[in-house]
Amino acid sequence: MNQVMTQTPKGKPHELLAETLASELEAVNLLIQERMASEHAPRIPEVTAHLVEAGGKRLRPMLTLAAARMCGYEGDHHLKLAATVEFIHTATLLHDDVVDESAQRRGRPTANLLWDNKSSVLVGDYLFARSFQLMVDTGSLRVLDILANASATIAEGEVLQMTAATDLRTTEDIYLQVVRGKTAALFSAATEVGGVIASATDAQVKALYDYGDALGIAFQIADDLLDYQGDTAKTGKNVGDDFRERKLTLPVIKAIAQATDEERAFWQRTIAKGRQEEGDLDHALELMAKYATLDATRADAFGWAEKAKSALAELPDHPIRTMLIDLADYVVSRLN
Known part of the structure; x- marks a missing residue:
């Protein structure tokens, strides 16, 4: 962060956002690790971890956390929704790399190159299923409707x-x-x-x-x-x-x-x-x-x-805005 601060007085917006939401992002990461585990198919966490841990800005889950906090939310369902969004994103990346026959993602070999196309497609399907479990956990039909529609649109x-x-x-x-x-x-x-x-x-x-x-x-x-x-x-x-x-x-x-x-x-x-x-x-x-x-x-x-x-x-005057x-x-x- 200090290095960024020397480049621009304010730092990059996504980095400032990550710093502001640090404790919530940490909770989301723990939730992701917990939900990508599989007792019966160890390849699932292997493939998922390769992509999830490759870096990436976590921009999409940050947007969920930022919107909830800006609107005054005080519960913990936004953490599940942020994890859901990251799972959907990761699933689509796994599928995209197979469709595009990609060999690199974020500077590392793609999962389909390290394992195979079947593993990438099936693990992507597993993450989609996990994302729907997380949505249901919030008990909100409206949330389920929004994210299900987004998945279909993708x-x-x-x-x-x-x-x-x-x-x-x-x-x-x-x-x-x-x-x-x-x-x-x-x-x-x-x-x-x-x-x-x-x-x-x-x-x-x-x-x-x-x-x-x-x-x-x-x-x-x-x-x-x-x-x-x-x-x-x-x-x-x-x-x-x-x-x-x-x-x-x-x-x-x-x-x-x-x-x-x-x-x-x-x-x-x-x-x-x-x-x-x-x-x-x-x-x-x-x-x-x-x-x-x-x-x-x-x-x-x-x-x-x-x-x-x-x-x-239209949104409240807030540092996150x-x-x-x-x-x-x-x-x-x-x-x-």
Whole structure:
């Protein structure tokens, strides 16, 4: 923490949030360890621990804890919900790495590489089941409804992405639908259930949902933009990985929407058919520069961050609210 404080006077918002919620996060971690245990299948805690202990910011469970505390909650059900959110997130990562045939996650070999695809899929299923047990423990049907819907949206988003990723007819609306499934659905559910468990007003719960939704979209758009103009040392990704993997993200969707017939034929060959040659990435970047789609994508990310901040106006004046506002700025500050 001291090192961060020397870089910026305030420190990074997610680190300040983690410091503020430290005792609750510790309780959530203990709950995660307890619930990922399995008496009959030792591979379950092995695989789960590999991913859970790999680091990660614990951003989603922190959002649940932050929302509950900001709305004055004093019980302990928010701890179960924070653990639930982390289990859903971890389950989706295990499944994603199998679908994407990934070899690395957070700088370490993926579970499917260390064990196998079957183990990753089945342990992911186990974590989904555990997450539903934790939801039920809170005794709130409304919470169950929110998180069950989020889980369905996440799965739906993954299936949609499979079909939309290389289809040149994919529009910005479809892209947003994919992003809501991939990222924003769990962010918005995480903040929303924090408000629900704290018996916040309907307007406050809606504001928390809107904040999480906009934050998640800003986060994913920023991520997709950094694929084309990020610093590999900072992002851990090579520039153009999405292009090489034939993923239609916002900068490319915007370029295709304005493409000439000749340019469209280029996108058809490289993305739809996957026939990529030396120099294609450079040409793709030239086309994005021609139509200023990287700048337009950056403006979209900042626009969603502003929507996230505006949503918080409905919530109580609280130090955590300030941290959540700063968090929305931080998510897009990577683009400066």
